[in-house]
Amino acid sequence: MLSCIAIDDEPLALELMKKYISKIYFLELKGVFSDPFEAKKLLEYTHIDIVFLDIQMPDINGIEFSKIISKKDSAVIFTTAFSEYAVDGFNVDAIDYLLKPIEYDRFLKSVYKAKEYADFISNQEMQDGYVFVKSDYQMTKINLKDILYIEGLDDYIKIYLPQKPILTLMTLKTIALKLPAKEFIRIHRSYIIPISKIEHISKSRVKIADKEIPIGVSYSESFFAVMDKRMGG
Numbered sequence: 001m002l003s004c005i006a007i008d009d010e011p012l013a014l015e016l017m018k019k020y021i022s023k024i025y026f027l028e029l030k031g032v033f034s035d036p037f038e039a040k041k042l043l044e045y046t047h048i049d050i051v052f053l054d055i056q057m058p059d060i061n062g063i064e065f066s067k068i069i070s071k072k073d074s075a076v077i078f079t080t081a082f083s084e085y086a087v088d089g090f091n092v093d094a095i096d097y098l099l100k101p102i103e104y105d106r107f108l109k110s111v112y113k114a115k116e117y118a119d120f121i122s123n124q125e126m127q128d129g130y131v132f133v134k135s136d137y138q139m140t141k142i143n144l145k146d147i148l149y150i151e152g153l154d155d156y157i158k159i160y161l162p163q164k165p166i167l168t169l170m171t172l173k174t175i176a177l178k179l180p181a182k183e184f185i186r187i188h189r190s191y192i193i194p195i196s197k198i199e200h201i202s203k204s205r206v207k208i209a210d211k212e213i214p215i216g217v218s219y220s221e222s223f224f225a226v227m228d229k230r231m232g233g
Contacts, residue, residue: 001028001174002118003047007039007062008032008054008079013100017052017079020107026115036065044137046169048074050095050114055080066094075114122178131178133159133168140166144183148209150175150192160209187223188216201227 004027006017014032021029030048033039036057042048051074055062066076076093081100095117096110125131132139148160152172159166159175172192176184179192186192191213193206200207204215215223 002026002049002115003028003030004050004052005030005039005042005048006032006052007034007036007057007065008052009034009057010054013054013079016102020102020104023104024108024111027111036060036062040065040068043069043074045134047134047174049118050074050111051076052098053078056082075117077110077114125178131175133166133170133175135166135168140168142166144179144194147184147194148197149194149211149213152190152192160211162209185223185226187219188214189218195226195230 075095151158
């Protein structure tokens, strides 16, 4: 799933964006905003993959607002009724530019461009052996080899590292999509672990760095199947 928000000072435009977004299975709408500074509060503490951003707004130009959004954090798709803004939009590395009134097929094409970008960033991070997460109002780089285990806490996750844990607003399901499946495995509704960090395995628990982590009943069969395969069983 790709998280997204829409920012536009026109209520009808926001209603149209909500309607279009609801039709696309891999989009999850996190909010619509008529005030970009309200949206900025959300962007400060949670990861958003796509920002649909109107250009002409009363308090701040959408292009100027896009410059305060971390380029690594969110893909920007501009929406506007004025075609002369197109060049400016691409000068700030926008993924696409949608001219109002927005047709659904054009919207869909734009969304798939954003999806390709998000997939590329995610794959690049995995190949390079790291992920970025938002913590304490900034993007923090975490090397995969340093992760001891990850614990889910409702809408948050805690990533345990040798130094200190990192807390970020994200679900276990979302972080799992960012991790290489051959190296990380979910063993409980509240835990993901790196296979290489396992020290001991019992029938119902694994031990990592002096932490006894439970193996959930619904995850047990798949976990032991993976471990048997690793051991040549």
